[in-house]
Amino acid sequence: MSTGLDFDEATARSLEIMYRTPDVVGQRSRVLAALALCPGERVLDVGVGPGLLAQDMALTVGQQGRVAGIDASEAMIATATRRCAEQEVCELRVADATKLPFDDGAFDAVVSTQVYEYVAQIDLALAEAARVLRPGGRLFVLDTDWDTAIWHSSDRTRMQRVLSAWEEHLHDPWLPRTLGRRLEEAGLVVHYREVIPIMNPALHRNCYSFGIMAAIAAFVGGRRGVDAEEASAWVSDLRELGERGEYFFSINRYLFGAIKLGASADASRGSA
Numbered sequence: 001m002s003t004g005l006d007f008d009e010a011t012a013r014s015l016e017i018m019y020r021t022p023d024v025v026g027q028r029s030r031v032l033a034a035l036a037l038c039p040g041e042r043v044l045d046v047g048v049g050p051g052l053l054a055q056d057m058a059l060t061v062g063q064q065g066r067v068a069g070i071d072a073s074e075a076m077i078a079t080a081t082r083r084c085a086e087q088e089v090c091e092l093r094v095a096d097a098t099k100l101p102f103d104d105g106a107f108d109a110v111v112s113t114q115v116y117e118y119v120a121q122i123d124l125a126l127a128e129a130a131r132v133l134r135p136g137g138r139l140f141v142l143d144t145d146w147d148t149a150i151w152h153s154s155d156r157t158r159m160q161r162v163l164s165a166w167e168e169h170l171h172d173p174w175l176p177r178t179l180g181r182r183l184e185e186a187g188l189v190v191h192y193r194e195v196i197p198i199m200n201p202a203l204h205r206n207c208y209s210f211g212i213m214a215a216i217a218a219f220v221g222g223r224r225g226v227d228a229e230e231a232s233a234w235v236s237d238l239r240e241l242g243e244r245g246e247y248f249f250s251i252n253r254y255l256f257g258a259i260k261l262g263a264s265a266d267a268s269r270g271s272a
C-alpha cells in the first residue's frame, strides 16, 4: 500500500477490534440505513476490510441476493472470509478499487467506507464503482476529514505535529470536501449527504480513539520530524488526561449517496 500503512495481519486484528466499538457499530448502522438494501439485491463493498459491513448486508439481502467484497489486502480478505464463512451469498476476493473484476451494471448498490481516502487514483476508482452499477443503482461513500479532529492535549503544538505526521497514512486526508464534485464527474447524481460524528468524552478500551491512538503512535515515528519518543510522550499525555477525567476526542465522517441515472433509473430511491 503506497501510503505506508500496511494492511497486514496485525493491522487487520486491530481494525477488527476498533470497528467493533460502539462508535463504529453506530456508524455502520447509519450507512446501512442510508443504503436501504432490499432482499434479493446485489451489492459490492469496495475495500471490504474485516468484513463487518458485508456480514450485515448479507443478512439483509438474503439467499437470493449477492454480496461481493474486494480489498487490496490479502490479510483483510482472509479476515473477512473467516467472518462471512457462514454467509453463502458473500464472495470475497483480492482486487484493487481502480480495477474492479466485475461486469458493467453488475450491482444494484456499491458501498465503500473509509477506503477511497487511501486510493491515489481516486477518480479512476469512482469511475469503476459507477461502471459496475446498473442504471438507477446507488453508490454510498463514507470518508473522514482529518481537519475535523478535536483532541484535547496539554501540548497543542505536539498534537498538531503528530496529527500532521498521521496525515501521511492517507492519500487524501480531506477527501469529503471534494467528494461531491468527484462523484458528479464520475457521472453520478449526488442525492444524499450526512455527517456522522464520533465523540469520546472519556478514554476507555472500547472507544474508537483508544484504538486509533495506538495506530497513530506506531505510524508517526520518523515522519515530519516526529520521533518515537515524542509519539510515546503524546500517548502518555492522553492517558494522563483520561485518568484525570479531562479526556476529549471528536471527529467527523461524511457519508455521500449518489445515483447512476440511465434508462431504467429511479432517481428517487433512497433520497434523504
Ligand SMILES: C[S@@+](CC[C@H](N)C(=O)[O-])C[C@H]1O[C@@H](n2cnc3c(N)ncnc32)[C@H](O)[C@@H]1O
Pocket (backbone or CB within 6 Å): 007, 019, 046, 047, 048, 049, 050, 051, 052, 053, 070, 071, 072, 073, 076, 095, 096, 097, 098, 112, 113, 114, 115, 118, 119
Ligand atoms: C480503514 S480500512 C476500512 C475497511 C472497511 N471498509 C470498513 O469500513 O470496515 C481501509 C481498507 O481499504 C483497503 N484498501 C486501501 N486501498 C485500496 C485499494 N486501492 N483497493 C482496494 N482496497 C483498498 C485496505 O486494505 C483496508 O482494508
